[in-house]
Amino acid sequence: MIKRSLLEPLRQALAESPAVCLLGPRQVGKTTLALDLAEPLGGLYLDLESEQDLAKLQEPEAYLSMHMDHLVILDEVHRLPGLFPALRGLIDRARRSDRRVGLYLLLGSASLDLLGQSGESLAGRLRFLEMSPLSVIEPTGASTERLWLRGGFPESLLAASDALSLRWRRDFIRTYLERDVPQFGPRIPAETLRRFWTMLAHRQGAPLNVAELARNIGVDAKTAGGYVDLLVDLLLARRVPSWHANVGKRLVKSPRLYWRDSGMLHALLGIPDMESLLAHPVVGASWEGFAIENLIDSAPEGTQAYYYRTSGGAEIDLLLGLPDGQQWAVEVKRSMAPRPERGFYAGCEDVGVSRRFVVYPGDEHFPLPHGVEAISLPGLATRLRLSAPTVAAG
Structure with missing residues (x-):
């Protein structure tokens, strides 16, 4: 167990x-x-x-x-x-x-x-x-790559093969569409909702444009917004808001929407194995969402999570406001030779962050120019978990 x-x-x-x-x-x-x-x-x-x-x-x-x-x-x-x-x-x-x-x-x-x-x-x-699906810092015995591919639902992660894992996730999605969603919200045709969920999977991590989503499935914006709210309330998707402050910049203000479990994302897109994932156009957004969800899940209680982007190109994939007042900026890279973009440095200067990290798929932890640390996903998730204040028993 x-x-x-x-x-x-x-x-x-x-x-x-x-x-x-x-x-x-x-x-x-x-x-x-x-x-x-x-x-x-x-x-x-x-x-x-x-x-x-x-x-x-x-x-x-x-x-x-x-x-x-x-x-x-x-x-x-x-x-x-x-x-x-x-x-x-x-x-x-x-x-x-x-x-x-x-x-x-x-x-x-x-x-x-x-x-x-x-x-x-x-x-x-x-x-x-x-309670979230299994994370990179829980003792599952699975590699980070397998956790990314299959997601963190125990039955999916621990399945005997990728094929059995995918079959479980497809059944899981069908059960939600046909049985669980009607319990919690208005009656929505399962096929309409499946198309909507798949559309969101193709747009993993993109700024949320409800009006465009509504047009694509032939409903009004209020209805499409309700579909998004339901998905968030079912704890299957996460809205990451834009960081907002008076920094004298034109900020992108629409929230970003991520499927919280990477395995569900891959099932919706019909991705059966790691080779198919690495060749799929969603690979970068999938890795980004996987990293962001694991870091938010590992952060201390009371941490606020945002992204930051300006019309001028300054961008931070994940900005964590910790309970002690520190702000950690994280850029996510699917590269073994991670190098932050120029916009990341600009965003860090705009916000005035305390720490700067680039999360990448490797295992080593090493410094980069301008105070940036390259670190593995489990490494940064562990650091966040250990930053939580301890409460003495008594």
Whole structure:
């Protein structure tokens, strides 16, 4: 079993809060992680996609009152929207009896419903954590190249062959289109949404132009914007906003949109293996998105992620605003001899960054001119993870 890097943060959150909500796309490993954590505690697990478990919660307050001494795990909690007011009462009752932390672990496959439901009912009682697919700094036993090709969903990454991995990802996408999307949003024809997702895959990392997307699939801009919002809310895509400040430059302000899992991107584009990926026009954008997602996932809690681009050509692929006030600029290169573009240096001067990095596919770490460091993706991801402040137990 792979020890997930989120295990200790999740354990810490449950030691500090009465309820924790773990968000992440389906099949990312939320249930496995929750059961791994709860097993030594004798926790109670309820799957709200099971009719039997749903039946137990017809009177949620009465049923859960019988299990106040255990951690209760509620999987796919969006299936029971009326549960949150009951949880609020149970948490407040537990507080009065001095049981203040580690009561409920909620698992969800999307942020939109959960955030709306919990905002009022569980304000001040619920902490959110987000679980991403496996990253380059988790002990998977897979190479960075394999992780890039197959993506970080465990079933895909650990498949016996590239062909089996691709088949799993295609089934995963079909399940989302035909079953999961209708649960969370308006009824959208699966074929229309597939065309839209594939179109976005071809535009990996490009500035988001909703009006153009709308024209290409024959819908209005509001509808196309809703499709993008749904994809982001399902935690399958990431919008990276433009860094904005008064620097006296004309800034490109449209966000960039990335598929968060490189394996899903490749499945949508029909890329079966590494040779096909390296020959595909999306290879540079795919590597960039893979690096950006891994770095954002590895950064300390509270880090702000942006890109920077001006009409004059200054550009930073990823600008990380760390909680301690530092700003790290990252350029991503798919080259064993990485050299930053002139626009990267200009962008760093415009923003006034603290550190400058070029991420490349090699293993060595070495200096480049003008204070730039060439570093591997696992190397920079590890450095970001270690930069997180430690919280003393007690």
